[in-house]
Amino acid sequence: MHIAYFPELALLFADIRFPQDQSPNNASIHLTWRPPHGEAKELDVPLLPDTTSLERIEVTMHSSPTSAYKMGETHNKWLSTCLGYDTVLAYLGENERPVLMSTHQKSNQPQIQQGGGWLSSITSKLPTSLGTIISGDTEPDDKITFADCAPFLVVNEASLHDVSRRLPESEEMDISKFRPNIIVSGAESCWEEDYWSELQTSSGVKLHLVQNCVRCVSLNIDYATGKPGEGESGKVLKKLQSDRRVDKGSKYSPVFGRYAFLGKGDEGKSLAVGDEVTITKRNAERTTFDWPGISSTPLPTAS
Template identity: 50%
Template sequence: MKVTQLYIYPVKSLRGIALPSATVVGTGLENDRTFMLLRVEGGETTPRKLNNMSVSRVTEMALFKTALVQSSEGDGDSFEQFTVTYAGPSSSLPPTTITIPFVPDTENLEMIDVVMHKSPTQAYDMGAEYNSWFSAQFGYEVVLAYIGNMRRPVLGSLWPSAAQSAVTSATRSVSRYLSSYLPSSIVAKGEESRPPGITFADIAMFLIVTEESLAEASSRLPEGMEMDIRKFRPNIVLSGAEGAWYEDLWGQINIESKDGVEVELALTANCARCVSINIDYSTGKQALGEKGTVLKKLMPDRRVDKGNKYSPIFGRYGYLGKGAGSSISIGDDVSVVKRLEEPTTFDWKTK
């Protein structure tokens, strides 16, 4: 098999960025889902509350595009910022854009609490400049949050013990290295013992899908109509599987990176799908006609996970075993090194 597409999503639920290559870090692909949006509820007379925003519930999030900003030094592989551009479907106004640093200065930013799928973390409120821009586009008060070095715990049995051991070892090595150069006040207390975790991705570091399964899903639509793979929001797209849905029984894949390092991904859970795959990206609303029925068309035979028995499955969630710091690219060879006898059962909520 080969890697055919790579994507990151700097802001959760906004459109992603297609990449020719991507760096693998301890939380997935570098710069993936390190920001998210929250709607502000309440105010003067009631307590202020921040509600998570996701494209399945706030469909107009599909109208926001993201893109890389070239480094001022002209290094073709160096990107320190990205843009978010909003263009309303019926607006006569030109698109509006804001530039955001991948690693912002957090020294004077306020901390907020974020809980996603019962997995909590703290994050940074990016402040008035960014919050005001997003609020103006949505028409209500919104906060842009940045996770920084904080992490969300993985619940249930989704975290593979082998991956945890490898990533924890790498995390401790980096912490010891930083400790030798930085004042003790800067190195977070207990950093070496902190378990690895995830960013604002729903439940895993990686989402892997195949071109073969996409083709089978598209075959359920009328002739000449194809499903847009971006609506499945993958990180890594593969081609060359034995057939559609074979990934249901993959337990581990290895990617042979061009720098000679083998990147190991443990695949421990299925990705259950929701109404977000029915959204029309040109209108920011649920699609009309056949394109708005993709979820329904997958229901009859793709509800294969006993832990998510009401949702069809498309793709596998993965966690890093080894290979942090490597770069993976389109065209890299991929092999299945572990196959399962039966599909995994989703158990995120049971800890």
């Protein structure tokens, strides 16, 4: 389920709660349903559920299939009651989805090697440990979880300010609507991230930025009501379409942010808010989004 098609998902909030010993085996995902009218509802879901008795199901996201586990009746019924229609909560477990877009730079894509000092720093929205997200280099057979197209989405805080500039003075764009897990502050200009190819943190972690993130109507959702927004905040997608349709692979969709993968050998390393970041490589040209079915690249046809 994607919020662009089911905007009421904006009323569902989740946070991970660890026990005192920080053991993930006893941790839980705390779900809170916050409707605009009526009382909130809460539910705890095991972070690492026992899958022995769970039914296996098949899940396909953006034409990328995987196996998963159907959580128990308690969880499914709770979600169905909140949303108002039958819903299944699926646990990915040890399974993975294939990445269908290019994760290597094309051989004809010129790159500029960067040197010198620190450019900027990480501000927020970071996972605790990169090693729990993905293991290794950006190979053609990369795998991902239930993340959209890549394990990391890197955005430039200066670009967020440019989006807010398009709204009335009393309004600011909510960064969570762009769903980043890495926000870089201190960049010299907005939208320069379009050309970022590789980042390196002060702790030595490398991130390969391989594709643009093209945007949809999810930007217009009002998180307070779970419905399409009213007023200027409900027109953010249209405002960005005026000058941010810069990816030839999705010419009608504006770009905000870059999909990224962890560098080889960086499994288990950590990032933290405030880490300094260097842009170590830049592309001379913008990359072209090519995930089949959600870009101009067609899905393969059966022979």
